[in-house]
Amino acid sequence: MTENLVLAPARMTTADIFNSAVASSAISAAWELGALDELAANEKLDVTEFATRNDLDQQATEALFHALASVRIVERSGGAVLRDVNFADVYKAKGFFHWLSRGCAELFANTSSVLPNGNRVGEYYRRDSAAIAVACRDINKNFFDPVFSAVMAPLEFTKVADLGCGSAERLIKVLGWHPTATGLGIDIAGGALRLAQESVDAAGLSYRVSLIQDDATAPRPHPEFTDVDLLTCFLMGHDMWPRDECVASLRKLRAAFPNVKRLLLGDTARTTSLPDTDIPVFTLGFEVAHRMMGVYLPTLEEWSGVFAEGGWRLIRQHLVPLPADSVIFELEPADSAA
Amino acid sequence: MTENLVLAPARMTTADIFNSAVASSAISAAWELGALDELAANEKLDVTEFATRNDLDQQATEALFHALASVRIVERSGGAVLRDVNFADVYKAKGFFHWLSRGCAELFANTSSVLPNGNRVGEYYRRDSAAIAVACRDINKNFFDPVFSAVMAPLEFTKVADLGCGSAERLIKVLGWHPTATGLGIDIAGGALRLAQESVDAAGLSYRVSLIQDDATAPRPHPEFTDVDLLTCFLMGHDMWPRDECVASLRKLRAAFPNVKRLLLGDTARTTSLPDTDIPVFTLGFEVAHRMMGVYLPTLEEWSGVFAEGGWRLIRQHLVPLPADSVIFELEPADSAA
Numbered sequence: 295m296t297e298n299l300v301l302a303p304a305r306m307t308t309a310d311i312f313n314s315a316v317a318s319s320a321i322s323a324a325w326e327l328g329a330l331d332e333l334a335a336n337e338k339l340d341v342t343e344f345a346t347r348n349d350l351d352q353q354a355t356e357a358l359f360h361a362l363a364s365v366r367i368v369e370r371s372g373g374a375v376l377r378d379v380n381f382a383d384v385y386k387a388k389g390f391f392h393w394l395s396r397g398c399a400e401l402f403a404n405t406s407s408v409l410p411n412g413n414r415v416g417e418y419y420r421r422d423s424a425a426i427a428v429a430c431r432d433i434n435k436n437f438f439d440p441v442f443s444a445v446m447a448p449l450e451f452t453k454v455a456d457l458g459c460g461s462a463e464r465l466i467k468v469l470g471w472h473p474t475a476t477g478l479g480i481d482i483a484g485g486a487l488r489l490a491q492e493s494v495d496a497a498g499l500s501y502r503v504s505l506i507q508d509d510a511t512a513p514r515p516h517p518e519f520t521d522v523d524l525l526t527c528f529l530m531g532h533d534m535w536p537r538d539e540c541v542a543s544l545r546k547l548r549a550a551f552p553n554v555k556r557l558l559l560g561d562t563a564r565t566t567s568l569p570d571t572d573i574p575v576f577t578l579g580f581e582v583a584h585r586m587m588g589v590y591l592p593t594l595e596e597w598s599g600v601f602a603e604g605g606w607r608l609i610r611q612h613l614v615p616l617p618a619d620s621v622i623f624e625l626e627p628a629d630s631a632a
Numbered sequence: 633m634t635e636n637l638v639l640a641p642a643r644m645t646t647a648d649i650f651n652s653a654v655a656s657s658a659i660s661a662a663w664e665l666g667a668l669d670e671l672a673a674n675e676k677l678d679v680t681e682f683a684t685r686n687d688l689d690q691q692a693t694e695a696l697f698h699a700l701a702s703v704r705i706v707e708r709s710g711g712a713v714l715r716d717v718n719f720a721d722v723y724k725a726k727g728f729f730h731w732l733s734r735g736c737a738e739l740f741a742n743t744s745s746v747l748p749n750g751n752r753v754g755e756y757y758r759r760d761s762a763a764i765a766v767a768c769r770d771i772n773k774n775f776f777d778p779v780f781s782a783v784m785a786p787l788e789f790t791k792v793a794d795l796g797c798g799s800a801e802r803l804i805k806v807l808g809w810h811p812t813a814t815g816l817g818i819d820i821a822g823g824a825l826r827l828a829q830e831s832v833d834a835a836g837l838s839y840r841v842s843l844i845q846d847d848a849t850a851p852r853p854h855p856e857f858t859d860v861d862l863l864t865c866f867l868m869g870h871d872m873w874p875r876d877e878c879v880a881s882l883r884k885l886r887a888a889f890p891n892v893k894r895l896l897l898g899d900t901a902r903t904t905s906l907p908d909t910d911i912p913v914f915t916l917g918f919e920v921a922h923r924m925m926g927v928y929l930p931t932l933e934e935w936s937g938v939f940a941e942g943g944w945r946l947i948r949q950h951l952v953p954l955p956a957d958s959v960i961f962e963l964e965p966a967d968s969a970a
Contacts, residue, residue, distance in 0.1 A: 303717060304717045304718050305643065305644075307718070308722050308725050308913050309913040310652065311655055311656060311718070312652075312656065312725070312729065312913045312916070312917060313911055314648065314650075314656075315655075315656035315657075315732055315917075318652075319740040319741060320743065321649075322743070322744070323744040326744035349749045350747040350749065351747055351748075353923040353926070354923045354924045354926075355747060356923065357920040360908065360919070361916060364908055364909065364911050364916050365644055365649050369908075378639065378642070379639045379640070379642045380644070380646060384649070390650060391650065391653075394653055396741060399738075399741030400737075402654070402737075403737030403741075405657050405658065405660070406734075409661070410687055410689075411687045411688065414689060570701035570702055570707075571701070571702065571704055573647060575647040576650065578650070578651050578698065578699060578702050579651075579654045581695065581698070582654055582658075582699050585695035586689075586692045586695060
């Protein structure tokens with residue numbers, strides 16, 4: 295509440311809000327069509343040449359760059375397109391836009407039918423899980439990996455299991471850093487595991503990696519688990535919540551991997567103190583989407599308060615600068631020698 | 633091109649663009665769920681009470697207002713929501729957001745598959761025509777009607793035909809202004825005509841209105857057309873283009889209505905001189921969508937240059953302030969006594 299009854303002027307106008315919504319779809323599409331990567335690599339792009347080479351409609355391609363230019367991601371000059379002031383930042387954040395405008399498009403478009411309690415039964419919303427996987431891969435690469443690799447560097451281990459391994463990108467990366475280690479990928483999704491097997495084969499790592507289909511938040515005991523000494527779990531920890539279920543999951547993980555020495559749990563928590571008018575990229579979409587989907591997001595404080603009861607000791611907490619309230623928790627079994 | 637190699641800073645950041653995209657969906661949904669109308673009528677809204685009364689999920693409803701607050705449409709204060717500086721402008725423009733984030737959501741989400749030439753066959757995109765109709769009704773009411781009613785005021789006529797009458801809102805309004813006139817609604821869509829008949833009946837105007845299903849851009853001669861002396865045609869004129877087809881349509885209309893004295897043609901033209909970074913609300917979405925759909929949008933200049941060849945004389949051109957380059961052309965048959 296302000297004592298001054300005259301409201302401060304808004305930075306963004308109605309037109310800015312509208313044009314940004316158009317631009318958000320354009321960012322996602324321009325990335326998919328290869329335009330953002332070309333502009334990241336080259337100083338300029340010729341629109342006609344780009345459309346012709348990729349067999350795209352000329353007018354619609356021109357429109358795509360018009361949308362990007364409206365919020366200064368690119369500048370149009372004659373038939374060419376150059377990077378504008380927002381390019382570098384948007385390019386790094388393109389996964390967030392892809393998550394929103396491609397992966398969650400249907401969820402957000404149907405907001406008015408997702409909110410009524412009467413509709414919130416069965417599969418009452420749809421998202422594009424393939425697009426979300428592509429988006430998360432880029433988000434991981436640009437935001438989580440720099441911190442993850444620093445956390446990994448001093449760790450010694452012989453066998454890593456990645457919980458919710460998806461397409462096995464993380465496993466492959468970790469085994470690249472640690473040439474003598476072996477790996478295990480666990481995921482509930484058969485489609486993801488087929489992709490993972492292809493990626494592992496392509497990386498020439500078949501002899502060092504096993505893949506197991508199971509619920510990564512509560513895996514059944516498995517002979518392959520016995521010699522795992524490092525667990526990694528990224529961007530899915532919130533699926534263990536609410537609290538009681540998270541405690542149970544953490545205990546099950548502790549029991550399922552008897553010789554584990556470290557659990558690296560990276561996730562984005564629900565923010566609690568951001569002013570409504572100064573929310574960094576991704577946070578708003580992430581939190582609104584999960585509330586729409588009825589998925590509980592724990593805060594950093596709630597996370598910190600659950601580990602002891604779940605059988606783990608928090609050694610260190612590595613902050614990831616963006617998205618807001620993202621962190622990699624470095625945990626060890628509570629019953630291990632400290 | 634600027635001589636200064638240092639780019640001016642952008643008004644909007646990456647986070648602003650992202651949050652605006654989330655907010656755009658929220659505007660559309662908040663309107664559908666009645667929240668915007670309540671905030672327009674009352675100083676504040678209690679979130680819990682609003683969710684309970686409308687049987688909406690509490691958390692998701694809170695998230696909806698969080699999204700609106702992020703771009704200063706509302707301000708959240710405790711459990712209440714108040715209008716913020718962007719409210720009045722966004723409320724007036726809500727039809728544009730509904731058009732974009734509800735009506736055209738699927739088109740924009742699928743941009744990357746709409747652009748490749750190989751995909752541009754058959755029904756290669758989908759829009760929600762019901763949502764677009766609702767959006768256009770609000771756009772008409774807030775932006776075109778004030779100009780339309782001023783243009784209509786001095787006109788004398790006995791029978792008006794509305795081309796592309798949709799749900800007959802415009803016809804009903806015109807007959808309210810002119811209590812002795814009769815009306816004719818023409819539309820290709822059977823669904824729209826059923827809605828129109830219900831609206832006409834509900835307005836007690838059944839004895840003054842006939843509805844005919846036909847292509848409004850090229851209607852076949854009909855006995856009901858003979859005594860029509862006023863034609864109205866709104867937000868569909870661009871469907872007559874490209875130019876050759878527009879000339880043919882205008883001639884067919886002239887021939888089909890032998891006693892017409894005026895044609896009021898209201899439409900939004902393609903802009904030609906707006907700077908990329910200063911585009912007023914709606915224009916970008918409207919132009920990008922039509923380029924994606926492969927629909928030609930004429931400019932104001934192109935419109936002005938087609939009437940004589942189509943058999944009409946432009947008497948006056950009434951500018952509609954928003955959307956940009958919107959106009960109501962006031963035309964009379966070229967062969968009438970000037």
